Amino acid sequence: MNDDVVVKVENLKKYFPIKAGVLSKVVGNVKAVDGVSFEIKRGETLGLVGESGCGKSTTGRAILRLFEKTEGNVYFEGKDLFALNKKELRSMRPKMQMIFQDPYSSLNPRLSVGELVGEALLSHGLCSKEEVSEKVAQTLTRCGLAPYHMKRYPHEFSGGQRQRIGIARALILNPSFIVADEPVSALDVSIQSQVINLMMELQQEMGFSYLFISHDLSVVKHICHKVGVMYLGSLVELAPKDELYDNPLHPYTKALLSAVPVPDPTIKRDRIILKGDIPSPANPPSGCKFHTRCPYATERCAKENPEYRNVGNDHFVACHIV
Template identity: 75%
Template sequence: MAETLLKVENLKKYFPIKAGVFQRTVGYVKAVDDVSFELKEGETLGFVGESGCGKSTTGRTILRLLDKTDGNVYFEGKDIFSLSRKELRSIRPKMQIIFQDPYSSLNPRMTVGEIIGEALVDHKIVSKGEVKDRVLEALEMCGLAPYHIRRYPHEFSGGQRQRIGIARALVLNPKFIVCDEPVSALDVSIQSQIVNLLCDLQQKFGFSYMFISHDLSVVKHISHRVGVMYLGSLVELAEKHELYKNPLHPYTKALLSAVPIPDPTLKRERIILQGDIPSPANPPSGCKFHTRCPYKKDICSQEVPKFRDVGGGHFVSCHLV
């Protein structure tokens, strides 16, 4: 049984809303609101949900790229937010991120070799004489040629740039990588190459991934478990086959009903959600989904449902289950 690598408890991240001449705080955007989960060594946990539901903010807060509002994050048993700057710096190489946009996440003034090797030099992981060898090794693992080390980002296609971003994360030999929609900006054919590359690297080195995406078919292919987010909160979390075969939350059912089926003879009942997504600055009372839920009852608007295990590691936050 794999050990727990990452533990997130009741994580919250609120952004203040400023107004007036004196820029007083008049409210908060509740981007991440009471999220809890665990991630084991060598596991991929997929995160899905509509745009603005807090997936990327959750990933960045876990890595302490953003400060938390409340809650705890434990990595290898250490509380990330209680570490000093020196202690945090020492574990930074173990926690990496692959950014969503392969065009803006690479410094256009640096060569590929400098981009990938920068952290090796900064953290003094290897001697200066060994940096080039490590960079070439990372390039080869990610399907790039040795001569690419001297080129600049503008000389590459989107797929190649994303491979450079992956190589930059891998060169430090991390244990945990946040993949923030790493294939959303790429063509479909390139997407499959990048996803298969991530799977192969995980089998070889035992990385743990938090894989954030809108594409439910990609998430199903790469993930071991899948979490569904709505308006800053996790509403369902289960092993991938269980979630896709037996979704319990009405929001999860609506998401899965929108996934295209490759067989034109098969028909699926499409669940169309009514109304707009509420503002995260002013979320509804009780269950956040009740304003769009076709099965809502009185209790749904009055009481926040608990995020609980209903059996076999299938967590759901719904009064109707």
């Protein structure tokens, strides 16, 4: 594997069993993640976008092995994550961190900020108790907070400040990869830009990689280097940011981009309205999963699953009509 690649995902699948009856017999599976493949290079941000329930967050958690896989492989810095035993995985944990979506529920209200941010250092034995306070103070300052905030509790902070605490908690372990699961969706718009700019500054300073999960395409365009579009557990398109926004190929990507507000009122954009509801991931359509809502669908789309292929300029797409 290329030394420049931090995370490599190959055909990752995560199914959740559906159980019924007195004996809790498995009668089916919710195919939350269904054959996803991509790479993230050092210092790079990959954005994952798509409608709610498409499998973005499950993909992020499966990559960090917070969920066990159903199938496929995840390589982190050349090591097969799912082949590691508990001790080996624990030693890798500091390098892989997560920023959670909700800054309210992701912080323990019974712990002070100093304890919240510093407990991972002690848990992994990365420094002594005497050194923790100093490291926490440095990290909080780096994230736009003050050292005296260490003695306060989460309920004393605003939403934006809590998310900064969440970022500090991930950052203090000096990771090389961070999964950011919709880190600004619960924040006011004015605070969103501050947190996004902070995340970009920290990345430039420390050189780690992000998997940035979001449903806000304007935020993704600002922070990401590459963008992947998910639909019903599968990647339908993946390309460098400018290539994807300037030249979307998949009908689903075009529909998503048509919904992004344009700041200039004189520009009129043709809105693509998708018909029908999102199919159930427990019973996805045959062939191309998007064919039930696609305005260009043919008979082939209903029968044959399209190949996910490179069409040039590192632009991957899974569509028969492209």
